[in-house]
Amino acid sequence: MRWFGSMSRNIGDAMGALSGEYAGATPEQVLAVPVRHLSAIGPDRAQLLAKIGIQTARDLLFHFPRNYEDLSDQRSIDHLEEGTVQTVRGVVEEVDGKSTGFGRSIVGVLINDGTQQLRAIWFNQPYMRDKFHPGQYVMFSAKPKYHGCRWEMTHPKVAWLEGEDDRPKTEILPIYGLTEGIPQYQMRRMVAAVVHQFAAVPIEVFPESMLRTLDIPSLTDAIRNIHAPTDQIQLARARRRFIFQELFILQLALAIRRWQQQTQRRSPPLPASAKMDARILRLFPFELTSGQRHVIRQIASDMAQNRPMNRLLQGDVGSGKTVAAVYAMLLAVAHRCQAVMMAPTEILARQHAETLAGVLRASRVHWATLTGGTTEKERQSILTQLAAGEIGILIGTHALLQEDIHFQNLGLVVIDEQHKFGVRQRATLRTAGSDPHYLVMTATPIPRTLTMALFGDLDVSTLREMPPGRQQVHTYLIEPGKRAAWWQFVRDQLTSGRQAYIVSPLVDESLNIAAASAEETFEALANGELEAFRLDLIHGRMSSREKQTAMRAFRTGKTQVLVSTTVIEVGVDVPNATVLAILSPERFGLAQLHQLRGRICRGKYPGYCGLIGEPDASPKESELQSPALASEFCESSPSGSRDRLIAFTKTTDGFELAEIDFQMRGPGNLLGTAQHGLPPFRIADLVRDAAVVEEARSLAQKLIAEDPGLRHDTHAKLRRMVLLRYGKALDLGDVG
Numbered sequence: 001m002r003w004f005g006s007m008s009r010n011i012g013d014a015m016g017a018l019s020g021e022y023a024g025a026t027p028e029q030v031l032a033v034p035v036r037h038l039s040a041i042g043p044d045r046a047q048l049l050a051k052i053g054i055q056t057a058r059d060l061l062f063h064f065p066r067n068y069e070d071l072s073d074q075r076s077i078d079h080l081e082e083g084t085v086q087t088v089r090g091v092v093e094e095v096d097g098k099s100t101g102f103g104r105s106i107v108g109v110l111i112n113d114g115t116q117q118l119r120a121i122w123f124n125q126p127y128m129r130d131k132f133h134p135g136q137y138v139m140f141s142a143k144p145k146y147h148g149c150r151w152e153m154t155h156p157k158v159a160w161l162e163g164e165d166d167r168p169k170t171e172i173l174p175i176y177g178l179t180e181g182i183p184q185y186q187m188r189r190m191v192a193a194v195v196h197q198f199a200a201v202p203i204e205v206f207p208e209s210m211l212r213t214l215d216i217p218s219l220t221d222a223i224r225n226i227h228a229p230t231d232q233i234q235l236a237r238a239r240r241r242f243i244f245q246e247l248f249i250l251q252l253a254l255a256i257r258r259w260q261q262q263t264q265r266r267s268p269p270l271p272a273s274a275k276m277d278a279r280i281l282r283l284f285p286f287e288l289t290s291g292q293r294h295v296i297r298q299i300a301s302d303m304a305q306n307r308p309m310n311r312l313l314q315g316d317v318g319s320g321k322t323v324a325a326v327y328a329m330l331l332a333v334a335h336r337c338q339a340v341m342m343a344p345t346e347i348l349a350r351q352h353a354e355t356l357a358g359v360l361r362a363s364r365v366h367w368a369t370l371t372g373g374t375t376e377k378e379r380q381s382i383l384t385q386l387a388a389g390e391i392g393i394l395i396g397t398h399a400l401l402q403e404d405i406h407f408q409n410l411g412l413v414v415i416d417e418q419h420k421f422g423v424r425q426r427a428t429l430r431t432a433g434s435d436p437h438y439l440v441m442t443a444t445p446i447p448r449t450l451t452m453a454l455f456g457d458l459d460v461s462t463l464r465e466m467p468p469g470r471q472q473v474h475t476y477l478i479e480p481g482k483r484a485a486w487w488q489f490v491r492d493q494l495t496s497g498r499q500a501y502i503v504s505p506l507v508d509e510s511l512n513i514a515a516a517s518a519e520e521t522f523e524a525l526a527n528g529e530l531e532a533f534r535l536d537l538i539h540g541r542m543s544s545r546e547k548q549t550a551m552r553a554f555r556t557g558k559t560q561v562l563v564s565t566t567v568i569e570v571g572v573d574v575p576n577a578t579v580l581a582i583l584s585p586e587r588f589g590l591a592q593l594h595q596l597r598g599r600i601c602r603g604k605y606p607g608y609c610g611l612i613g614e615p616d617a618s619p620k621e622s623e624l625q626s627p628a629l630a631s632e633f634c635e636s637s638p639s640g641s642r643d644r645l646i647a648f649t650k651t652t653d654g655f656e657l658a659e660i661d662f663q664m665r666g667p668g669n670l671l672g673t674a675q676h677g678l679p680p681f682r683i684a685d686l687v688r689d690a691a692v693v694e695e696a697r698s699l700a701q702k703l704i705a706e707d708p709g710l711r712h713d714t715h716a717k718l719r720r721m722v723l724l725r726y727g728k729a730l731d732l733g734d735v736g
Helices: 002-017 027-031 042-050 057-061 126-131 184-198 208-214 219-227 232-263 274-282 290-303 321-334 346-362 376-387 423-431 448-454 480-495 518-526 544-555 590-597 641-650 654-665 667-671 690-706 713-726
Strands: 067-070 086-101 104-112 117-123 137-142 145-147 150-154 157-160 172-175 310-315 338-342 367-370 393-396 410-415 437-442 459-463 473-477 499-503 535-538 561-564 577-583 607-612
Touching: 027 057, 057 184, 086 117, 086 126, 104 126, 104 137, 117 137, 137 150, 157 184, 172 184, 184 219, 219 232, 232 448, 232 690, 232 713, 274 321, 290 310, 290 321, 290 437, 290 459, 310 321, 321 338, 321 346, 321 393, 321 410, 321 437, 321 459, 338 346, 346 367, 346 393, 346 544, 367 376, 448 690, 473 641, 480 499, 480 577, 480 607, 518 535, 518 561, 535 544, 577 590, 590 607, 590 641, 590 654, 607 641, 641 654
Parallel strands: 117 150, 310 437, 310 459, 338 393, 338 410, 367 393, 410 437, 473 607, 499 561, 499 577, 535 561, 577 607
Antiparallel strands: 067 172, 086 104, 086 137, 104 117, 137 157, 145 150
16 A cells, blocks of 8 residues: 555554554554553553543544633733633642532632732532642633732633643643543543654545645644644634534535435336326315425426435425325325335324325225234235235334335335434335335424435425414413413313313433423323313323324313323324423423424314423513413513523424524434434534535535546545445445
8 A cells, every 4th residue: 555655654653652563554453552552541541531432542532622721811910900811820829618508618729820829719619629739730711800919710720730840732722521530631641642643643535635625734734733723723724624524524425325326226217197196186185285286296206207216305294294295105006006104103103094094085095004003913914915016005113114024016115204213224115126216204394404414315395385274373381370370271171172282201200300290290180170171191101002092082082181291292183182281391392392282273273382391490581472361371481491482482483493493402402313323423513513514515516426436546535434434324335
């Protein structure tokens, strides 16, 4: 390998602290050296580092700082000024600590720099007393204040020094994630040693021309400067290098996957003739919205191609996505192909089955439902008919992913609530016969940045228009003093013939979480505010039969109130249910709250949603513009999670709420991105780095258009990194 000769001196230097058995090792082998073999660490610290996932030289080299201390404004104590963060150096003269009663304490540390004394103070952190002793050299950073005869700093950042002459090599100190037993100064020392030895070892993946075009530092310089920057400009350039690289590699993987889907896979073309279109549309007992018609045209255009459709259909709660999915499935059946629709829960699968049954009432299409609750006898019958091509449409849950399920001619796969399934889970259905067309749906509107980052391999359709006749949902934060009035309102609604959901975040009571549970809520309401009404309980631990029985009773009106966990989040459609009470709403994200709110107002009656917070999160000040009931029930909350609840009460637009949730809580909370099977980012942040996502996506698409499989010699290292990081997660095969 030509690159090995040019790097031999650097690798030789890097291996200086290691035994001779590593002579001639490749860069990959060098970086895989266990940290216990490094002289700066040793076996004892290696055990501690393993607790935070650091086991090799590579792990420590890329253990990036989580923050930095800017010590650039260093002064002697006699030159301090109030108002800005400043840094002083000195020797500890005195350490004291005392209790102020009621479990409170004060720790004080007095230092002297030869000009004056300064006292640092920590409130309610008694452990700080054990971190200092007289004669110790330290650096304190904070905004100083002058009290009487001397300067003071409250809760300053601390850097422990080796001695009087010890000075940090940089004025910007890294702050690393730690594990118990390794203080910050030791982590800095260990990382610095590894950077000194190994920074030149990792192989640069970007061609020289791309480094110049992007104006980013080389990998070696970026490694050194992200750990020990000399100034903020150098730090910003190093961080940009790694942020862009992470996002660019992902976008390359998505672009390659999209190219593979368009060029290397073949599906049966299933065009929608005028006759087919008319016959399918006649089955729907209502007029389609213009948005539904537009989305159906996009889907039909995709299915007419001889390459697989790969389309994401996102729409707000109640926008009618299922109509588009049913149209696509019937189009496949019209071409004598089979279609399968997979949902994450049995409740949602059965709801789709009921919708399909209504549409196909006057049709001869044979369909079936397969879930975990299907009996073995029924299952075997379905599998036999499916393999023989006698079943045109199959609806089910994860049970559809079993190896013994075989289709005769699978033409279309529909995945509902797609973020509940991993990429490889969804791909399992692709192997059932030839490549089918592929439609994924979500009722959780996805922010643009997240769509680019996680679904860049899919075409996207959006449904925002609601079917005509939908009533408004009124949402309130219920202030503790108004809860009696709220429950009276619920009783009035039930007495008038309506039904209600009561949602709790927990199945049963928890000693660790101060939140209402479904079981204790059921008992409290059945013997309290709603004792005069018929209540039932449903949650995820119940058997399939028990859940079906509970839902059937509620749907038919036998039960007036359904106490539930989030098992009703999707797939529940009871038009007569107009009231929803969500307990401990602080425990839910906006997207999930919006999904829950979508369970009401599905008929001709307006809906009412009450958010009943935990005691310590109760609203304080009224500031909402709400309908008439607001003055009786509603007061908003001051800050933190309450800001999300305030936003939730002010809009029913799921797309607007998704953007708010994305900004406040990040992508992981919005969609549970771990479900995608993608490795977590080490430094990039989809909220903060939205502009970089767009830049990386644009460049990745351009590069793949020029060199689809990254087969050019100059792109070989990029190709290798794409496969190493995302090859398995995105099922990329050998690329090209």
